[in-house]
Amino acid sequence: MTIALLRPLAEADLVARTHYYRREGGDALGERFFDAAVAALDAITRMPGAGSPRVGVVCDIPGLRVRRVVGLPCSWFYFVTTDQVDIVRLLADSQDLPSILADVTDDA
Numbered sequence: 001m002t003i004a005l006l007r008p009l010a011e012a013d014l015v016a017r018t019h020y021y022r023r024e025g026g027d028a029l030g031e032r033f034f035d036a037a038v039a040a041l042d043a044i045t046r047m048p049g050a051g052s053p054r055v056g057v058v059c060d061i062p063g064l065r066v067r068r069v070v071g072l073p074c075s076w077f078y079f080v081t082t083d084q085v086d087i088v089r090l091l092a093d094s095q096d097l098p099s100i101l102a103d104v105t106d107d108a
Helices: 008-025 027-046 055-057 097-101
Strands: 003-006 065-068 074-080 084-092
Touching: 003 008, 003 027, 008 027, 008 084, 027 065, 027 074, 027 084, 055 065, 055 097, 084 097
Parallel strands: 003 084
Antiparallel strands: 065 074, 074 084
């Protein structure tokens, strides 16, 4: 299993999205979101290369991969290195991904 390191923005995204779902849909939805987000992280650490490179290609960010959170409209964005997975952000599908990801690099 590969080690996953969350950048501060990725960690803040997880907290903010969990609070959002809890506020909008109640405790059960907040818990369901958090559990699904953590399960997606676990899947990334087990098979980091399985994430789609499509957004990275479209946004011209070499090496950027994405893994959806099952059942919810958001995804983890990350880079795979030889010894770890660099988790960059957790973003909703409705966000302006090219603008948000414009300053993301795999060496930050």
